[in-house]
Amino acid sequence: MLSDLTYREAQIWTQTEYPAFVSIHYFETSNPDKKHVTSKIKTTEASGYTANFLLTKIEPNRNYTYAIEVDGELSSEKHTFNSLNYYYEKEPPPDVKIAILGSHYAVEPEFEPPYRKLGGGYGIFESVYETQPDLVLWAGNTAHLRKSDIDSQNGYFKRYSYARSFVQPKELLAEIPNLGIWSYNDYGINGSGKEMPLKQTAKKAFSTFWPKSALVAHQEAFCYTHKISDVELFFLDVQSQRKTHISTDSKVAILGKEQIEWLKDALITSTANFKIIVSGAPILNPSKEEKNLSFAEDEKQYLLELLKTHKIPGLFFVSGGSYKGELTRISHSTHYNFFDLTVGPSTAMPLDEDNELNFFRIPGTNTFEQQYTILEIKGDEEDRFLKMQIFSLAGLELWSRTIKASELLVYE
Missing domain, CATH: 2.60.40.380 (Purple acid phosphatase-like, N-terminal)
Incomplete structure (x- = not known):
């Protein structure tokens, strides 16, 4: 890979x-x-x-x-x-095509529950490869751990190995950069976080199968950045800093204050036209489900206020760890709109219905089927735009939207 x-x-x-x-x-x-x-x-x-x-x-x-x-x-x-196109001060930024995959579940017969199908549709990887993206993002639940996998290092390693063996053709991994971030089914026991007993084992397993040299060394969280053309991606850890069982002297946390401060500083110093924040959990969805950042409402508001206060241009969110897809928009009277593209499952089975009350969801973007996303950043230097297309397992476009770079600017 x-x-x-x-x-x-x-x-x-x-x-x-x-x-x-x-x-x-x-x-x-x-x-x-x-x-x-x-x-x-x-x-x-x-x-x-x-x-x-x-x-x-x-x-x-x-x-x-x-x-x-x-x-x-x-x-x-x-x-x-x-290799990457070094264009600075020589030519306009090159167009970029990014493929985004959601939850991946590799069926392992001896561990599957009876009368339930939890994964399938592995031909989706061929469809993604045929689009010839410049980069592939795995937005959480990349291995889909089960109870049999989370009580030993060998269990983690075996599940990650098995899940990766389903990715065909080989060229998708071998010839295109692949980057991943984890979600709750890559980590361990549901609802676990900062104090999980096998936390270090979970981190070792994920970093073994998703190595990244640019991990932020001073951060306990698994966070990093990646640059391509005029795009910079900021990967957030929504698992290892999670603290959802509170006491009288603590608050609910998912990202943790240190990681938020790192993100703020990294965004302020970034010169990219598009700053894409990638996480394994929905950031803007207002539903207070434990998997969403809204579960830690104070932390979410602190993050969003920081982003608005520092007037950071070009922000766009991509989130995984979900079994449905949607595009969430938060409108502001004194700031440009925030968008969060939540990626539905790719080979895991989708939800049949939606019980979340996401009143910020853009109509027509709620999807309940296996899918992948193609995110393109393109256009003339003075007229760049971001186009997202969501495709079904059969390769049919489910919906698409375009956001101009000029729509992500702060005007005084």
């Missing part, structure tokens, strides 16, 4: 079936005689037989080819990827 991509580095994640010494051979596709080889990494049971390689001989605006060597044998299977 292409697990990260910056202007002058790339990361490749791989997994073996047994302990092995692994390395990556790679070269610029137009110059195959100049090959580079990473250092060998030994995959072990303690790391789920995974390895994440840093490719340091990467330069912008080029195409690269790579192959994997296992125990001295170089695979004949090759994959290619494009």
